[in-house]
Amino acid sequence: MxxxxxxxxxxxxxxxxxxxxxxxxxxxxxxxxxxxxxxxxxxxxxxxxxxxxxxxxxxxxxxxxxxxxxxxxxxxxxxxxxxxxxxxxxxxxxxxxxxxxxxxxxxxxxxxxxxxxxxxxxxxxxxxxxxxxxxxxxxxxxxxxxxxxxxxxxxxxxxLSEMELDVLYARAKTKLWDKIEKLRLVPDVRISEFGTRRRHSFLWQEYVVEAMRNTLGASLTGSSNTFLAYKHDLEAMGTNAHELPMALAAIASKGTDEELRASQYRVLELWAKSYGGELLIMLPDTFGTTQFLAGAPDWVADWTGQRADSKNPFVAGDEYCAWLALRGRDATKKRFIASDGLDVDGILELHRYFHGRIRFSAGWGTLLTNDFRDCHPRNEDDLEPISLxxxxxxxxxxxxxxxxxxxxxxxxxxxxxxxxxxxxxxxxxxxxxxxx
Amino acid sequence: MxxxxxxxxxxxxxxxxxxxxxxxxxxxxxxxxxxxxxxxxxxxxxxxxxxxxxxxxxxxxxxxxxxxxxxxxxxxxxxxxxxxxxxxxxxxxxxxxxxxxxxxxxxxxxxxxxxxxxxxxxxxxxxxxxxxxxxxxxxxxxxxxxxxxxxxxxxxxxxLSEMELDVLYARAKTKLWDKIEKLRLVPDVRISEFGTRRRHSFLWQEYVVEAMRNTLGASLTGSSNTFLAYKHDLEAMGTNAHELPMALAAIASKGTDEELRASQYRVLELWAKSYGGELLIMLPDTFGTTQFLAGAPDWVADWTGQRADSKNPFVAGDEYCAWLALRGRDATKKRFIASDGLDVDGILELHRYFHGRIRFSAGWGTLLTNDFRDCHPRNEDDLEPISLxxxxxxxxxxxxxxxxxxxxxxxxxxxxxxxxxxxxxxxxxxxxxxxx
Known part of the structure; x- marks a missing residue:
């Protein structure tokens, strides 16, 4: 029937x-x-x-x-x-x-x-x-x-059997909600979902995004996933990646060392010509953050912010603030985005550390959309995220x-x-x- | 479509x-x-x-x-x-x-x-x-x-909203599976599901029973729920309750004090006439366990076991073992069932405590089929079990x-x-x- x-x-x-x-x-x-x-x-x-x-x-x-x-x-x-x-x-x-x-x-x-x-x-x-x-x-x-x-x-x-699958998802959801509950206690934390590439699955990513959207209010600034932003009326987040400085450096590497070194700033010039405003987030670590900042033309300090992707984010943020001070810019007007291997406790620690000094936000990726650690019903590790x-x-x-x-x-x-x-x-x- | x-x-x-x-x-x-x-x-x-x-x-x-x-x-x-x-x-x-x-x-x-x-x-x-x-x-x-x-x-x-319901059940399942994982480590523990009357819901009780059945093997001796036993090929568990000595005492209370006192053993006589073998599990606490044991005719010590429902089960089990020794019976052949407000840690402690001394088994009720403590998505308490x-x-x-x-x-x-x-x-x- x-x-x-x-x-x-x-x-x-x-x-x-x-x-x-x-x-x-x-x-x-x-x-x-x-x-x-x-x-x-x-x-x-x-x-x-x-x-x-x-x-x-x-x-x-x-x-x-x-x-x-x-x-x-x-x-x-x-x-x-x-x-x-x-x-x-x-x-x-x-x-x-x-x-x-x-x-x-x-x-x-x-x-x-x-x-x-x-x-x-x-x-x-x-x-x-x-x-x-x-x-x-x-x-x-x-x-x-x-x-x-x-x-x-x-x-x-x-x-996995049907029941084991049920255990798995119950545990993963419990884990996710425990993270969300921690974030709820700190309403001014700012997070973007950055977990498309290493997600557990599309549907799980969508579940995660909906869970955050329904509970975190303004703390969820958006998702890097364009389809989810389109489908769920979210802000689409993200600006640029290492691919650009790498390609421009490779092209420049046919010339002199000076041309090669300058290519890292040429990317920014070209980008600023193409886009403006909030999209001016630099990614200075492609060839080392310290040399990038030290050698940067002064207009680089006018950019809106920085994304740190491979340096200890506490160090990278401190370095950025000090550099902005040196260049006579007000760090409290700038944005600092950490996006490397973050999880909830680190996000909250960084938020507390930078609060009032610079506008901190977290680009939360794999450990948001693919954290099945300790959820496997047979304690196997084939659902642990890998670095792809x-x-x-x-x-x-x-x-x-x-x-x-x-x-x-x-x-x-x-x-x-x-x-x-x-x-x-x-x-x-x-x-x-x-x-x- | x-x-x-x-x-x-x-x-x-x-x-x-x-x-x-x-x-x-x-x-x-x-x-x-x-x-x-x-x-x-x-x-x-x-x-x-x-x-x-x-x-x-x-x-x-x-x-x-x-x-x-x-x-x-x-x-x-x-x-x-x-x-x-x-x-x-x-x-x-x-x-x-x-x-x-x-x-x-x-x-x-x-x-x-x-x-x-x-x-x-x-x-x-x-x-x-x-x-x-x-x-x-x-x-x-x-x-x-x-x-x-x-x-x-x-x-x-x-x-609760649809998403809150999802959180609730994810947490309750995680909690249940954590309990089951603890029990899995002790394969000779013996448990019957006794949670029908104060269950969260029929479907949740069925989920719990299926979860245990699929993972605990012989540790799950059965369910007191006859319909679940019928539907899922489990042993139907349970023998008798306080209702019988209470009713027989009430009838006898129209007579002498001696008739009233004797009624607690008359129940056992009548029961033994109706059923035999493993069904001879007595429930001695209706009018106080200590007086029941002290005054019991010798044939009472031939019964298969005892269910303890209101006394501290460590004390009740010790008392039963000592009484059996006094009456010259071998406690290791008898069954001792605790059934009062048990949860997993207590069950495992009791199992360790009585192991080798008497056949211990747990009648696990409300905290098996209705343990939603700390699972509520808004931390409210209206899903906590009550004593009905x-x-x-x-x-x-x-x-x-x-x-x-x-x-x-x-x-x-x-x-x-x-x-x-x-x-x-x-x-x-x-x-x-x-x-x-």
Missing amino acids: NVNFAERAHNHNWRLDPIVRSLLDTDFYKLLMLQFIWKNFPKVEVVSEVVNRTRTVRLGDHVSRETLVAQMEHVRGLRFRRSELVWLAGNTFYGTRFIFEPEFLTWLENDFRLSEYEVSEEDGQLKICFRGLWSEVTMWEVYALALVSEMRTRSALSR VCKLVTVDGVPAVKLSDNTRKSTGPADQIARYRRVFGSEAEAGAPVLV | NVNFAERAHNHNWRLDPIVRSLLDTDFYKLLMLQFIWKNFPKVEVVSEVVNRTRTVRLGDHVSRETLVAQMEHVRGLRFRRSELVWLAGNTFYGTRFIFEPEFLTWLENDFRLSEYEVSEEDGQLKICFRGLWSEVTMWEVYALALVSEMRTRSALSR VCKLVTVDGVPAVKLSDNTRKSTGPADQIARYRRVFGSEAEAGAPVLV
């Missing part, structure tokens, strides 16, 4: 349960960077690659190449939907309307496509390599990471390099890293172990 | 969501006692009453009289189903087949009915009073308690009395309590506060 015959038959017909169902299901900064690339570097060709920094986890054992390709082909078949483009065109981002140019939106609608790719396996590790125009490669980053992350989740879940990244390998044939404030996060060939280190004069310094 | 039109319309048509949907949804001992009453006391008339011992909770504010009556009328409209009667007739209980006589089952099928009742409100407290033949009143106990308990739950849940009981008031017009090992659990008029205390020679002793 209660059998829905059509639904039951339909469930048998499922072939693929797509993970990424909209091209908006990506970090908002990818769209800002895409427009930046489309506008300034339409002919640049790049290679980028997905790397698992958690070598102890053999991804190849958990993620089937065939299914991964099927998921990737599904993403390649997606188009921006009309209502999504209307939203991008008409919405206000960071208080600014018409942030996306009509020509760019027309290009997104008619000409945007994702590049070719290769998926291979080596030593139990998956390797995904993208090649093509930068504007066709760049968007793969978040889609590919989110796909691999959720496929790893599905693989772990497939070994997608990095530029070459730009127009030249190797791309990131030094970072934490050598564990450096990428690039050793000889190039050596040259960059010499040029930027930044010390190699091993930071905290990279958890996520 | 995915709308199930029939289901949606049907959901609008709901009038009552019945709480008790089967006459088997009761403690198994009620059925054993029902046969005992039907056989030995078919003409006795009683009055019984539901009492809330947690006076601070004004039940009348949470439970609507009208809905309660609708739920009770639903129960009165139920009949034992054919397949339920076949199961009662053919199943093996405590290793014994044909525990229910064919004549009794025929009576259940054709003549069993629930008595009249009155629901009134006094000082914010609900009063439910049952009057009629003992065989028509007795079964109300568990149905009525379970109804009130779940209606109180529903009232609390009705004030249903007690005999009179038997053939004579007041019924319980002294108990804990004066907080005494019932009956003061003058009768005084007489009983004199006759049984038991000291008044306030035990632990009654939580559930």
Whole structure:
């Protein structure tokens, strides 16, 4: 009597349960960077690659190449939907309307496509390599990471019984709500959800975002996930990433050392020309924060704020405040965003530490959208988050390099890293172990 | 496309969501006692009453009289189903087949009915009073308690949003699974689920039982809930309750003090005549455990075990072991069941304490099937369990009395309590506060 015959038959017909169902299901900064690339570097060709920094986890054992390709082909078949483009065109981002140019939106609608790719396996590790125009490669980053992350989740879940799944989610929800309760006690804390790329799953990320939205009020400033922002009327958060200084440095590295060193500021100039106001958040750690600040032209101190992504955030914030004072700027008017491996206690500590000195906000990622530690019903660890990244390998044939404030996060060939280190004069310094 | 039109319309048509949907949804001992009453006391008339011992909770504010009556009328409209009667007739209980006589089952099928009742409100407290033949009143106990308990739950849940409900259940499940994980580490612990009357809800009790069944193996010896035992192939647990010695004492109290005192052993004689083997579990605390044991005829020491329901169970178990030694019986062959306000840590402590000395098992009730303490999303307390009981008031017009090992659990008029205390020679002793 209660059998829905059509639904039951339909469930048998499922072939693929797509993970990424909209091209908006990506970090908002990818769209800002895409427009930046489309506008300034339409002919640049790049290679980028997905790397698992958690070598102890053999991804190849958990993620089937065939299914991964099927998921990737599904993403390649997606188009921006009309209502999504209307939203991008008409919405206000960071208080600014018409942030996306009509020509760019027309290009997104008619000409945007994702590049070719290769998926291979080596030593139990998956390797995904993208090649093509930068504007066709760049968007793969978040889609590919989110796909691999959720496929790893599905693989772990497939070994659990219905009851074990129930235990798992009850525990994860309890854990999430305990975090939210702690945050509720501090109404002036400011948090953006930054967890798309390493999320447990899309639906879990959506659950997390809805949970925060319904309980934290103004403390949740928004989500980096453009699709969730669109679907749930949230602010879309994020500005830019290491990809830009890395690419511009690689291009400049064909010239003199001075050109290479200057490239880190050239990114900012170009960015400011493309976007203004609140979007002027710099990311100074690509080749070392200290040298970046020391050598920065004075106008850099006019930018709205800084995002710290690899340095101890207490140190990075103190350094930024001191530098602003030195440059005669008022730190209390600036924004400082920490976004590296944060969890609730660290967020609250940072909030207390910087309160009244600078506008602190937290970009809370993996440990918000994928914290299943100690939730596994058999105490196994295959749902613990791993450190999966997608990095530029070459730009127009030249190797791309990131030094970072934490050598564990450096990428690039050793000889190039050596040259960059010499040029930027930044010390190699091993930071905290990279958890996520 | 995915709308199930029939289901949606049907959901609008709901009038009552019945709480008790089967006459088997009761403690198994009620059925054993029902046969005992039907056989030995078919003409006795009683009055019984539901009492809330947690006076601070004004039940009348949470439970609507009208809905309660609708739920009770639903129960009165139920009949034992054919397949339920076949199961009662053919199943093996405590290793014994044909525990229910064919004549009794025929009576259940054709003549069993629930008595009249009155629901009134006094000082914010609900009063439910049952009057009629003992065989028509007795079964109300568990149905009525379970109804009130779940209606109180529903009232609390009705004030929560969908997301708050989700938090609530995630926390309650996490709490339950933490308990189960502790028990898993001690494979020889033995537990019966005894939580029907004060359960959060039927579905939650079923969830709890399934969770334990799927993970605890032989540690879960069974459930007192006959319907769950029937539905999930579990052992139906339980033997008898205070109701029997209270009723027999009330009848005997019309005679001499000696007849009154002897009535507590007459129950056991009659019970042994009706049932044998594993069903010989005595409940010695109705008029005080110490006097019961001291004055017991020697054959009482041949019974299989004891259930302790109001005395500190460490003390009660020690006292029972010492008494068995005094009477020359081997305690390691006997069973000792604690059933009063247990929770997981107490169960494990008792298990360790009695291990090797006597066969200990736990009858785990309210804090198994209704432990929502600290789970409320707004930290309110309206889901905390309360101490709701249903007690005999009179038997053939004579007041019924319980002294108990804990004066907080005494019932009956003061003058009768005084007489009983004199006759049984038991000291008044306030035990632990009654939580559930």
